[in-house]
Amino acid sequence: MEPSRRNAERNTDNPPINRTYKAVARQAAVNGYRGDLREAAVSRASAIRRSQRPVKPSPEPKLRGAAAKKAASKQ
DSSP: OOOOGGGSOOOOSSOOHHHHHHHHHHHHHHTTOOGGGHHHHHHHHHHHHHHTSOOOOOOOOOOOTHHHHHHHHHO
8 A cells, every 4th residue: 555645755845836836826816916917927936936046066167179188198
């Protein structure tokens, strides 16, 4: 028998992104925003969420061409 999904561990830091966007769109509609601005409100929420993500460390650039051959010959 499969364990209940209710008992499974979940990340509770942030709600699912689609639920957040749906709530933003609903609030925009309820608060009397113009219909054509609803998409802008959702994209604004998306930009805020994107800005709160941790920054990934960038990998070291690989050597190309003559520099790669030079480094390979040293080893």
